[in-house]
Amino acid sequence: MIGKTSLHAKLLIAEMLLTGRKRTFTDVDALHKSMGPRQQRENALPPPAVRKQVDVDRTEVHGHPVDTLRPRANATSRHVLYFHGGAYVHQIQGDHWKFFARLIARTGCAVTAPLYPLAPGSHYDDTLSMIHATYKEVLGEVDPRDQVLMGDSAGGGLSLVLARALRDEGRPQPKEVVMLSPWLDITMTDPALPEYDRHDPYLGVTGLREAGRLYAGDLDPANELVSPINGDLRGLGSLSCFIGTRDVLLADARNLYHKAKEQGVPLEYWEYGGMFHAWMIANIPEAKHSLDRIAELVTR
Numbered sequence: 001m002i003g004k005t006s007l008h009a010k011l012l013i014a015e016m017l018l019t020g021r022k023r024t025f026t027d028v029d030a031l032h033k034s035m036g037p038r039q040q041r042e043n044a045l046p047p048p049a050v051r052k053q054v055d056v057d058r059t060e061v062h063g064h065p066v067d068t069l070r071p072r073a074n075a076t077s078r079h080v081l082y083f084h085g086g087a088y089v090h091q092i093q094g095d096h097w098k099f100f101a102r103l104i105a106r107t108g109c110a111v112t113a114p115l116y117p118l119a120p121g122s123h124y125d126d127t128l129s130m131i132h133a134t135y136k137e138v139l140g141e142v143d144p145r146d147q148v149l150m151g152d153s154a155g156g157g158l159s160l161v162l163a164r165a166l167r168d169e170g171r172p173q174p175k176e177v178v179m180l181s182p183w184l185d186i187t188m189t190d191p192a193l194p195e196y197d198r199h200d201p202y203l204g205v206t207g208l209r210e211a212g213r214l215y216a217g218d219l220d221p222a223n224e225l226v227s228p229i230n231g232d233l234r235g236l237g238s239l240s241c242f243i244g245t246r247d248v249l250l251a252d253a254r255n256l257y258h259k260a261k262e263q264g265v266p267l268e269y270w271e272y273g274g275m276f277h278a279w280m281i282a283n284i285p286e287a288k289h290s291l292d293r294i295a296e297l298v299t300r
Helices: 007-019 021-025 028-034 094-107 124-139 154-168 193-199 205-216 250-262 285-299
Strands: 054-061 064-071 079-083 110-114 147-152 176-180 238-244 267-272
Touching: 007 021, 007 285, 021 028, 021 205, 028 205, 054 094, 054 124, 064 094, 064 124, 079 094, 079 124, 079 154, 094 110, 094 285, 110 124, 124 154, 124 205, 147 154, 147 285, 154 176, 176 285, 193 205, 193 250, 238 250, 238 285, 250 267, 267 285
Parallel strands: 079 110, 079 147, 147 176, 176 238, 238 267
Antiparallel strands: 054 064, 064 110
């Protein structure tokens, strides 16, 4: 387990608790209200501060926007395909773009972020079809040794699902699959969840279970296409996982750790004491520490 919780992180957690951020994921009606046009808009763009730092190119895949951010100097051949979090129902957020800019500044990589189809308007099959097509169009001609799949929360799950699909097609694996607070089991049935839920200042089991139901549609939520913890981890690129102990998805991360060990699959596992969901993309000391590790994964 990594370090003590910084004052900055403690203040951010206190703010979450005081403002009731968790309400969205503790009540089904609140979750549905949160899935309005603002959260699901597809014209989300990097904020001006980010656009001043990097070049941004927008294309479309299957009718959905795909943004590629590139450094203006000191570019390398590494290319990160990043899937944002949001429980499959919420759109990319400002902190994602800022994280991309920091990662690009550290590594010289390019970052491509597809604004993939969201539930309830779309289901898993639409999303997986779009991200698979994005991989082929954006990274299809990139040397696999320069490819990195990365994502937070739901996007961490998508990274693992895509890596497995590429393996099953007989395609070369991206060199890294980096999962940040990954959501790997949408059934939300692990017996440890009630305890983790009590300590999480942001996510909740009730809302996540509903979001997973909307995303899966008619598919069994335990199917490995939507709950990738249930699939085989062998034959994939180098796997790494970052998680905090105040994250309800700690259950998924620890299950991934044990499954990798059982299957003899190397996994770089980073567990940060006292940290909340997806802290890696926030502007706090722990995020700076994790960025050091993530940058090493991208560049090694």
